[in-house]
Amino acid sequence: MTEPLADSPSARAATRKRGPSLGDVAAHAGVSTQTVSRVANGLTNVEDSTRQRVLASMQELGYRPNRAARALRSGRFRNIGVVMFTLSSYGNMRTLDAIAVSAAKAGYSITVVPVERPTQQDVSVALGRLVEQSVDGIIVVIEAHIIDRADVELPAGLSVVVVDSTERSDYPQVDTDQAEGARQATQHLLDLGHRTVWHIAGPAESYSAGRRQASWRRTLExxxxxxxxxxxxxxxxxxxxxxxxxxxxxxxxxxVFAANDQMALGVLRALHEAGRRVPEDVSVVGFDDMAESDSFWPPLTTVHQEFEAIGRRAVELLLAEIESRPEPVRSSVMATHLVVRASTAPPPAR
Known part of the structure; x- marks a missing residue:
């Protein structure tokens, strides 16, 4: 039985049915299959003009690299797992966005498994699901003390980076200087002449909230x-x-020092409704410096966090582990700083 000619209608129909192959892309781009393979695997030893031609051919033909076959050749799936509690919070979404962008730039995709409750069972199930989905490493963004518990086992033999979630030292961590941020917020209000500062804390199980609360208390003491x-x-x-x-x-x-900007926004509304002026009667400070905080009324004094830098650094540390690159710094602490706006002022004269 004779094979259909490469450019015949029957050949094109067969290609559509089975999907374009590496050879189809090579023929379309006028390069070797080895060159297409290098481009598909994200290798850098290809001239940029050739790479762009191959990528254009892949797109035009609808070529999709076979991830399973590529993993067998390279030992990697080029997929990063992310375990995250609550996708609705401002900080988590900004961090996740930075993780996704940084991973994509490095040629990795991400698989996100949200955790509905920060419990041992839910976290263990989420980690197990990611291991089953063939990831090269996992970034854990849980924020609760659950990772410190002995009955929560992170996957053995798999690269893991923990973000703002633990005091463990056996895994690389990316942390925010929560304590310094809370100290600056509290000290700012004391320096303005306020006798003391009230604190609206985050959830009791939150690792970040606990450190902000402890620093607020220590600063007052x-x-x-x-x-x-x-x-x-x-x-x-x-x-x-x-x-x-x-x-x-x-x-x-x-x-008042609120542990995040969203709670600070609620305070501003309540004070306004009660006829208490901000900052003439009550000064309010938040934490996060969310994008809208300078549009609150009055614009909110708050502690700025580098969520994008946290996400980028988490990916850097994880890829260093996955690719066995020398990484002299296993953990990173990202600086915070106070952004002073119109919601704080000296206390009213008595």
Whole structure:
């Protein structure tokens, strides 16, 4: 039986049915199959003009590299797993976006498994799902103390980087200087002349919230200022609003540090509704410096976090582990700094 000619209708129909092959792309681009293979595997020893021609042919023909075959050849799937608790928070979404962009630039895709509850069972199930989906490494962004528990086992033999989630030293970590940010926020209000600073904290299980709260308390104690009872929150504007209504009923409260900008926004609304002026009567500071914080009214004084840098660094550390590159720094702490806007001022004269 004779084979159909390469350019015949039957040949083109067969190609569409089975999908274009490496050889089809090579013939279309006028290069060797080895060159197409190098481009498909993300290797750099190909001239840029040739690479662009091969990529254009891949796109025109609809060629998709066989990831399983490529993994067998290279020992890698070029896929990064991400375990993340709550995709709705501002910080997590900014971090995830940076992880995705950095991974794509390095020729990796990502697989995200969200964790509904930060429990041992849910985290273990999420990690197991990623191992089954053939990832080369995992970035864990849980934010809760769950990773510190002995009954949570991170996958053996698989590269793992932990973001803002643990005190463990057996895995590379990317952390934010939560303590310094909270210290700056609290000290800023004390320096303005406020007798003390009230604190709306994040969830009790949150690693980040715990460090912000501890630093707030320590800063007050070192200044000899009274330490008010902590107002427990859950990162939501609703929590900030509820506490803001209570704060508004106490004229002796003149300064509030909320553990994130969303709760600070709730405080601003409650104070406005109660007729308490910001910052003339009450100063308010947040944490995160979310994109809209300078559009709050008044514009919010807050602690800036480098979420994009956190995501990029997490990918850098993970790829160094995956590709066995020398990496002298196993962990990184990203700096925070206070951004002073119009929501803070000296306390009212008594």
């Amino acid at each position: 070192e200044a000899g200022a009274p330490v008010p009872d902590v107002l427990p929150g859950d990162w939501s504007t609703g929590a900030g609003y509820r506490h803001g209504l209570e704060i508004a009923s106490h004229p002796e409260i003149t300064a």
